[in-house]
Amino acid sequence: MGVVVASGQVRTRQHVNPLSEHMQKPVELEQEWPKDKFESLERTFHVDVGVAKGRFLFDMAEKYPEKNFLGLEIRKPLVDQANDWRDDRNLRNLDFIFCNANVSLDEVLSRLPTGMLDTISVQFPDPWFKKRHQKRRVLQPELVEVIAKHLKPSGELYVISDVLEVAEQMDEVVSANPLFVDSTPNSWIGENPFNVLTEREKACINHKRDVHGKLYTRA
């Protein structure tokens, strides 16, 4: 969980176990959501799963004002801080929700206007290296089914990891779903298609770590 330190910054600590009992509680959405947070619901949406502090989406929201952006994160202090920053900057095309995506993605996406989910990303998910912990990885077949259910036809799913084993597992899971078509079969994408980098991706570039991305189109 994260803790807020004296400077007001959130310092992150251990990973949150998405399979723990207290993380099975469904998301609590205001009755008015998403109308109360987004200036226009006539803009298409990009959803980022596991957004951490949300800097990627702040950059996206400023670069692409014609789109709406929604970040999901399992660590509540990070979400609270991201929403405070969003309010300070008065951005009306951006929102962050505290939830376990494995429990609540379907409910959250069901609230978006039909056919408006254009792109969705899962970037540098927690790797959960130990064999017995791999069920905690966020991109499971059930999550891919939920994404397929809500993503508009020709919409795109982007996944990336610097851990080859995790990238391969994500590719295996997405490729097993017949509704997704791999845009670069037999190769990884080395460049982020949104031209905006996540915090983890910036760290990888600084440390010259290879990254392994894939873009899939929803049939």
Ligand SMILES: C[S@@+](CC[C@H](N)C(=O)[O-])C[C@H]1O[C@@H](n2cnc3c(N)ncnc32)[C@H](O)[C@@H]1O
């Ligand atoms: C390694 S961080 C990557 C953050 C960011 N995407 C980046 O690239 O810099 C993975 C994030 O996913 C969040 N996360 C893990 N499991 C999740 C789940 N089931 N639902 C929502 N968020 C989750 C973690 O708390 C963490 O902030």
